Amino acid sequence: KMGSRRNAITQAVYELHPVPETVRELITQMVQICVREYNDRMENRELLVNLSKAEIEELASSGKIGFGVNYGEKKAEEKQAVENALQCFEDGIYRIFCGTDSLQSLDEKLSLTEECELTFVRLVMLAGRMW
Numbered sequence: 001k002m003g004s005r006r007n008a009i010t011q012a013v014y015e016l017h018p019v020p021e022t023v024r025e026l027i028t029q030m031v032q033i034c035v036r037e038y039n040d041r042m043e044n045r046e047l048l049v050n051l052s053k054a055e056i057e058e059l060a061s062s063g064k065i066g067f068g069v070n071y072g073e074k075k076a077e078e079k080q081a082v083e084n085a086l087q088c089f090e091d092g093i094y095r096i097f098c099g100t101d102s103l104q105s106l107d108e109k110l111s112l113t114e115e116c117e118l119t120f121v122r123l124v125m126l127a128g129r130m131w
Contacts, residue, residue, distance in 0.1 A: 010061075016112070023096065024086065024106040026118075031085045035076045042075060094122045 014033060020026040051059070059065040086106060088094060096103040097119040098110065112118075 019112055020110055022106065022110060023089070023103045023108045026096070026103075026110060026112075027085050027089060027106070028082050030120075031082045032078055035078045035081050039075045092123065094120055096120055 014030065016026070016029050020029055051065075056065055089096070089106065098112070098116055103110075
């Protein structure tokens, strides 16, 4: 969103073991990590969560203040989530950037280091008419 004062991208640190050699392996590992985190949040629900002022400010800077609780009752299925993420990448639903370089195909070779900054960008289709 142009002219927005808040950060549109929130940084997160992930450890990938082993280091992925292709985009396919990168997506697979990232989805596996996120599915595990999602399912763990479902299992470890707390009835009452108190957020400190610092936590509220940090969450507000990313655009959403929440308690990190999943209210759904169905756990995510890892295999299905990986297949979906791979298909969405091929269909151009999201893009991945390694620094400023766009990753183009699932079989593209990667050479990641600890300093590599990956950015996942979900693309939004705009609807409208052309006159």
